[in-house]
Every structure is written in C-alpha cells, then in structure tokens.
Amino acid sequence: MSTETRHAHRPSGKCSEGLEIGAVSVKWVRWSEDDGSVAEVVRHEGRPEERVREIFGRHGSNEDSRLVMTGQSARAFLDLPYRSETECLEKAVSFQGLRPDILLSLGGETSSVYPMRDGSIKNVISTSKCAAGTGEFIVQQFQRMGLSLEEGLAEARTGRLVQMATRCSVHCKSDATHKLNKGECSPGDIARSLVNDLAKKVSELVELAQWPLSSILLCGGVSQNGLFVETLRTFLAKSEIRVLPESPYLEAYGASLFASELSRKGAVSRRRSGFRASKLPFSILRPLDDAEPLLEYRVRAETEKRIQEDGSYILGVDAGSTTTKVVLINVADGSIGASSYLRTLGNPVQATKDCLSRTIGQLGGASIKIVQAGVTGSGRELVSVYLDNCESVNEILAHARAAA
Numbered sequence: 014m015s016t017e018t019r020h021a022h023r024p025s026g027k028c029s030e031g032l033e034i035g036a037v038s039v040k041w042v043r044w045s046e047d048d049g050s051v052a053e054v055v056r057h058e059g060r061p062e063e064r065v066r067e068i069f070g071r072h073g074s075n076e077d078s079r080l081v082m083t084g085q086s087a088r089a090f091l092d093l094p095y096r097s098e099t100e101c102l103e104k105a106v107s108f109q110g111l112r113p114d115i116l117l118s119l120g121g122e123t124s125s126v127y128p129m130r131d132g133s134i135k136n137v138i139s140t141s142k143c144a145a146g147t148g149e150f151i152v153q154q155f156q157r158m159g160l161s162l163e164e165g166l167a168e169a170r171t172g173r174l175v176q177m178a179t180r181c182s183v184h185c186k187s188d189a190t191h192k193l194n195k196g197e198c199s200p201g202d203i204a205r206s207l208v209n210d211l212a213k214k215v216s217e218l219v220e221l222a223q224w225p226l227s228s229i230l231l232c233g234g235v236s237q238n239g240l241f242v243e244t245l246r247t248f249l250a251k252s253e254i255r256v257l258p259e260s261p262y263l264e265a266y267g268a269s270l271f272a273s274e275l276s277r278k279g280a281v282s283r284r285r286s287g288f289r290a291s292k293l294p295f296s297i298l299r300p301l302d303d304a305e306p307l308l309e310y311r312v313r314a315e316t317e318k319r320i321q322e323d324g325s326y327i328l329g330v331d332a333g334s335t336t337t338k339v340v341l342i343n344v345a346d347g348s349i350g351a352s353s354y355l356r357t358l359g360n361p362v363q364a365t366k367d368c369l370s371r372t373i374g375q376l377g378g379a380s381i382k383i384v385q386a387g388v389t390g391s392g393r394e395l396v397s398v399y400l401d402n403c404e405s406v407n408e409i410l411a412h413a414r415a416a417a
C-alpha cells in the first residue's frame with residue numbers, strides 16, 4: 014500500500030481532517046486553507062491506534078483542526094465526531110460532481126458494490142468472508158513467494174494464466190504451492206492468475222447487482238493495482254471504469270468534507286484528548302508460558318550439535334510448502350551434526366541448495382561421508398531428482414517414523 018504525503022508540516026489556518034480505520038489500513042486526509050492538502054495511507058498490522066498516533070505526531074495540529082472519523086474500528090478508541098462509511102462515500106462522490114451507476118469499494122478484506130442513483134447509495138452487495146476474493150489474499154500469496162506487492166505485480170505482467178482452485182483460499186494456496194514446488198509454473202504465473210481471478214470475482218459481484226453498469230467508480234486500496242484495473246476492464250468491457258486520485262482514501266476524503274462543515278466547537282485542538290481507553294470485547298487466556306510445567310519432554314539429553322571427522326551421516330530434507338529444513342544425522346550414534354531452516358519461497362530446489370550451503374558452512378572444514386539421503390514435503394519429487402533420485406516419502410510416513 015502506497016503512502017502519499019504533501020506539505021507534511023504544522024498547518025496554519027482552518028483545517029478539515031478525515032480519518033478512516035479499515036480492516037487493513039489507516040487512511041487520513043487533511044485540507045488546510047493555507048497549505049493545501051496532505052493524505053496518508055498506512056497498513057496498521059493490527060495496531061490501528063498506534064498508527065493513528067504516529068500520523069497525528071508526524072503532521073501536527075492547531076487550534077482550528079476539525080476532524081471526522083469513519084470505519085467501525087475507529088469507535089473502539091476514538092471519541093470524535095463520526096459518520097458512516099456510506100455517508101462519507103456519498104459526500105465524496107457528490108463533491109466531485111460525479112453520478113456513477115456503481116461505486117465499487119475494493120478493500121483489503123472485502124469488496125462491496127454500491128448501486129447509486131442521483132448520487133445516493135441505494136443498496137450494498139458485499140463479498141463473502143472467504144479470504145480468496147480479497148486484495149489482502151493476493152498480498153499474502155505474494156509474500157509466500159518472497160515477493161512484495163510491487164514485485165508480484167511486475168512478475169504478473171509477464172505471467173500466464175494457470176488453473177487453480179480459486180473459489181477457496183485454502184485450496185487456492187495449496188494449488189499455488191504444489192504447482193510451484195513441482196515446477197509446473199512460475200511465480201509470475203501464480204501472480205497473474207490471482208489478479209485475474211480477483212478481477213473476475215469482482216465483475217461477477219458487480220453483475221449480481223442487476224443495475225445499470227455504464228459508469229463505475231473505484232475506491233479502496235485495490236484501485237491502485239493497475240493490472241487488476243486493466244483486467245477488470247476486460248471483464249466489464251461495456252462499462253466506463255474510473256479511478257480518482259482520491260480513490261485509495263475516498264471514505265476519509267468524504268469524512269474531511271463533513272469535518273469542514275463542523276462549527277468552531279467541533280475543533281479538536283488537542284488530539285490526544287480524542288483518544289479513550291479501549292475495552293477489549295473478548296476475554297484473555299493465560300499465556301502459554303504458564304503451562305510449561307505441564308509439558309513432558311522426551312528428547313535426547315545431549316542436544317549439542319557436533320561433527321565427527323570422517324564420520325558417516327544421513328542427510329534428511331523436508332521441502333515443505335512454506336519452509337525447507339535440512340539435517341545431518343550421525344549413523345554411529347544418531348546425534349545431530351548440523352541443520353538449517355529457511356523459507357521455501359516457491360522454489361524447493363533453490364531452498365534446498367541454500368540450506369545445504371548453510372549446513373556445509375557449519376562443518377568447520379571437516380570431511381564427512383553422506384551414506385544416504387531422504388526427502389519429504391510437498392516439493393519432495395523435484396528435490397529427490399536434484400539429490401540423485403534419493404529416497405522420497407510423504408509427510409505422514411516421515412512423521413510416524415520420527416515419532417517412533
């Protein structure tokens with residue numbers, strides 16, 4: 014998610030500010046008569062109050078600041094004037110002088126279709142709570158391949174479409190992992206397919222509204238995904254799809270417009286006075302550390318890794334969907350000589366090479382003999398070939414043997 018900032022200094026004159034706290038990010042806008050505008054969008058990573066305080070700290074305040082907030086999460090810790098997200102969206106669209114048939118809100122965790130007539134929202138149609146149809150799911154899958162959002166989208170530009178079970182986030186993730194681990198496609202292919210599927214799902218959601226589709230206005234963070242917007246236009250070829258500079262923070266923009274209408278009594282001269290103690294809506298269990306005395310450990314007392322010169326060792330590899338592990342076991346006494354643990358990043362062979370390199374670095378120059386190798390995990394077929402067609406077993410058998 015990009016961050017946009019202009020004139021980031023203590024404002025002068027009358028200020029109008031809007032703040033939205035969403036499921037994934039905090040969005041903030043300020044208008045100043047003397048200094049123009051400044052906007053910021055930041056991922057809150059589950060700590061929205063902390064991010065809001067940081068934004069306020071970066072941009073300062075003055076005696077004439079007027080602020081309106083939106084987003085249900087804002088009410089948990091802010092005691093400030095509030096407007097619903099639909100009101101803020103209507104306000105922003107009206108201020109822009111637009112009359113779209115559909116306002117399409119594309120957030121990190123939900124997509125919502127707002128059929129509109131004469132600038133008023135007439136209905137709300139939202140996606141299910143399945144993560145597979147969200148922008149955040151794409152971000153997470155890019156991260157599993159070791160790619161940032163920008164890197165993933167760049168890879169997607171040259172990728173091809175591949176078949177994946179995209180109706181379910183769990184099946185989709187498994188499909189992507191196994192295709193990568195078996196070398197059936199590239200990270201760019203997965204990235205392209207994920208973006209294409211999201212655009213298809215959104216277009217189907219729009220069509221469910223059974224509403225005129227001549228003009229569609231996008232808002233939300235996903236509106237900044239250029240490849241997604243291009244793909245959506247191919248699915249909705251008869252619609253004019255528009256993205257505004259304010260689209261990433263349109264709700265906060267509308268809230269700032271409401272703030273401009275507040276009287277002088279609505280000013281927030283001391284921002285910290287707007288915060289209130291949060292009340293957690295759920296109970297908290299005792300930390301797991303407290304239960305440590307209940308655990309019974311049945312491991313070898315001698316756990317220090319050591320390498321025996323000219324010793325015979327077995328090489329074990331777990332080429333998993335998320336991480337790859339390598340271990341050297343001394344044939345003579347079963348002791349662990351060395352081990353490594355790295356992320357797979359969609360390339361089990363390369364991850365195995367990297368683990369082996371790290372493991373060799375732990376030998377301290379000692380000479381050893383590898384008498385046997387075995388591999389398990391979702392990438393075991395490819396890694397087995399890489400390791401000269403060594404023994405390959407599924408995870409269930411590997412777990413059972415290790416436990417026994």
